[in-house]
Amino acid sequence: MIITLWHFLAVAAAIFGIGLVGFLTRRNLITMFLCAEMMLQAVGINFVAFARYHGNLQGQVFVLFIIAVAACEACIALALFMSLYRRRRSLDSSDWQDLRELGVPAAVDVEPLDTPVVEPEPTLTPAGARPLPQPTAEEAARV
Amino acid sequence: MNLFALSQMQQAGGQIALAALLGITGFFLLLPNPRGRFVPGGIAALIASATVLVSWLMSTFGKPMPDIIGTALFAFFSAGALIFGTVLVVQRNPARGAIAFAFVVLSTCGLFLLLAAPFLMAATIIIYAGAIIVTFLFVLMLSHAEGPSDENDRSREPLYGSFAGFAFVGLVLFTLHQTSLGAKSTDPDVAAPPPRLLLPVITAEERKALANVLAKLDEFDKRLDGDLGTATDRIKWIDDFETIKNDLAVVVGVSAQDQFAIVRKDGDSMRARLEKQPGKPGAGGSLYREDEQARNALRRAETVRDTNYTSLHLVERELLKPDPDRDAAHAAVRKLRDEVVLLRGASDLPASNVRSLGFVLYSEHLLAIELAGTLLLVALIGAVAVTHQKGVAK
Numbered sequence: 001m002i003i004t005l006w007h008f009l010a011v012a013a014a015i016f017g018i019g020l021v022g023f024l025t026r027r028n029l030i031t032m033f034l035c036a037e038m039m040l041q042a043v044g045i046n047f048v049a050f051a052r053y054h055g056n057l058q059g060q061v062f063v064l065f066i067i068a069v070a071a072c073e074a075c076i077a078l079a080l081f082m083s084l085y086r087r088r089r090s091l092d093s094s095d096w097q098d099l100r101e102l103g104v105p106a107a108v109d110v111e112p113l114d115t116p117v118v119e120p121e122p123t124l125t126p127a128g129a130r131p132l133p134q135p136t137a138e139e140a141a142r143v
Numbered sequence: 144m145n146l147f148a149l150s151q152m153q154q155a156g157g158q159i160a161l162a163a164l165l166g167i168t169g170f171f172l173l174l175p176n177p178r179g180r181f182v183p184g185g186i187a188a189l190i191a192s193a194t195v196l197v198s199w200l201m202s203t204f205g206k207p208m209p210d211i212i213g214t215a216l217f218a219f220f221s222a223g224a225l226i227f228g229t230v231l232v233v234q235r236n237p238a239r240g241a242i243a244f245a246f247v248v249l250s251t252c253g254l255f256l257l258l259a260a261p262f263l264m265a266a267t268i269i270i271y272a273g274a275i276i277v278t279f280l281f282v283l284m285l286s287h288a289e290g291p292s293d294e295n296d297r298s299r300e301p302l303y304g305s306f307a308g309f310a311f312v313g314l315v316l317f318t319l320h321q322t323s324l325g326a327k328s329t330d331p332d333v334a335a336p337p338p339r340l341l342l343p344v345i346t347a348e349e350r351k352a353l354a355n356v357l358a359k360l361d362e363f364d365k366r367l368d369g370d371l372g373t374a375t376d377r378i379k380w381i382d383d384f385e386t387i388k389n390d391l392a393v394v395v396g397v398s399a400q401d402q403f404a405i406v407r408k409d410g411d412s413m414r415a416r417l418e419k420q421p422g423k424p425g426a427g428g429s430l431y432r433e434d435e436q437a438r439n440a441l442r443r444a445e446t447v448r449d450t451n452y453t454s455l456h457l458v459e460r461e462l463l464k465p466d467p468d469r470d471a472a473h474a475a476v477r478k479l480r481d482e483v484v485l486l487r488g489a490s491d492l493p494a495s496n497v498r499s500l501g502f503v504l505y506s507e508h509l510l511a512i513e514l515a516g517t518l519l520l521v522a523l524i525g526a527v528a529v530t531h532q533k534g535v536a537k
Contacts, residue, residue: 006203007204007217010200015224015225015228015247016311018228018308021170021232021307021308022228022231025298025305027294027295027297028237029294030240030278030282033278034237034240034241035231037274038231038244038247041251044255044263044267045255045258048258049258051258052258052259057500057503060260060500061503061508064263064266067266068518069515071270072518072519072521072522076522078281078526079527079529079530080529081285085285090292091294092294094299095293109177109293111177113292114177114179114291115291
């Protein structure tokens with residue numbers, strides 16, 4: 001028995017699912033974009049596996065067009081990120097939740113982020129007193 | 144080892160559901176959360192999920208052990224894709240996520256190579272290398288490294304999100320299982336072979352014979368350009384063309400109308416082959432296989448068979464005229480040549496299929512290529528239009 005079509009389909013489905021989880025849960029626009037690209041890769045594996053199975057090249061041709069469309073998507077998506085970043089100074093997709101449907105309550109972040117304890121910069125304690133301009137009589141005698 | 148006397152379907156469904164639940168748990172524990180993450184537990188749950196999934200895959204679709212190298216490579220690349228995909232999803236730092244995505248792309252390229260798509264592998268690496276570098280630039284430009292931030296350290300509904308994703312995967316895998324059962328049970332008498340990936344449909348000798356025919360066709364095509372000579376010369380040319388036709392017919396068989404036309408040296412062997420498959424007129428030739436995966440190549444061979452017959456007649460008619468029409472003869476010869484090139488490329492899936500891919504792209508999908516180019520141009524203009532706004536930046 002050899003590696004069959006099913007093995008490739010199962011692996012592609014798992015990769016697609018991981019990408020889907022990432023796209024649904026992450027809030028960084030760039031990570032969401034990478035997850036969408038990963039889903040496209042999984043679909044590409046499916047296409048190439050079917051092309052191999054049927055013994056023709058149509059599936060591979062389709063993957064070439066998927067790559068072209070992915071390039072267009074990357075181009076537009078990154079341009080949108082630039083323009084969104086200019087307005088809100090953040091890559092958080094939840095900053096744009098006022099575009100949501102009517103009647104849906106806004107998602108509010110209740111848990112505070114644990115800001116790391118910033119250690120204060122070290123300050124040197126003043127050491128000693130400023131030397132007097134004139135040597136005392138005792139010092140002068142010693143010298 | 145069937146503890147609860149479950150049916151095969153229930154067992155598979157249970158395994159898939161267990162894998163999905165473990166996966167949901169793992170992702171829920173690993174996704175960024177302001178309350179902190181439980182990394183060892185999440186990793187353990189994901190490993191358990193992967194183990195259940197692999198055991199399901201093995202028990203359903205067979206242990207692919209005999210082909211050790213192929214199996215090892217497949218396991219390596221698919222494990223790499225899954226592991227680095229998980230890292231991309233649960234990683235807080237988007238720059239590290241981009242590196243993980245690079246490894247996902249590399250693993251996918253390995254799977255492409257296992258599926259005999261070397262051109263796609265190269266194209267994917269080249270294009271995604273650029274894409275990942277650009278993503279890196281964006282991460283450097285736009286993200287603030289200092290301190291935790293909303294976008295990197297919070298997840299949007301981690302439980303529901305991973306439930307949605309893994310429910311999807313579980314349903315797809317269960318459908319795969321059902322489909323494979325259906326594919327097995329259509330013909331209960333014959334133990335149906337698993338849908339293995341393609342074996343070479345056209346043997347090396349057949350491919351060599353096709354290459355030979357191609358060379359001869361090119362030569363004949365060139366000869367049509369030169370001096371056409373007298374009518375008797377041209378009758379000799381027709382004989383030459385018929386030799387080429389018979390060479391081709393040894394591989395693809397003869398068309399139904401043509402069966403009596405063979406008087407040449409290969410005729411006997413071809414008739415013998417034809418008699419081996421009675422009841423299938425026109426299915427002679429060594430390309431005939433009892434392999435359903437060869438259907439595509441067979442269909443193409445049928446086209447070549449018919450073109451082979453008609454082109455001989457076209458060439459003959461043109462050359463027998465007192466004033467032959469070169470263009471028509473050229474067209475006939477070139478049509479046959481193109482068909483032979485496509486046949487030689489059909490199922491030519493070991494590493495040399497780049498040429499066939501190019502041929503298919505530029506013969507059958509020319510309009511789609513133009514549209515893809517236009518789409519790229521429009522996307523470029525759109526990106527410039529979206530980014531270029533005056534007076535917004537503060």
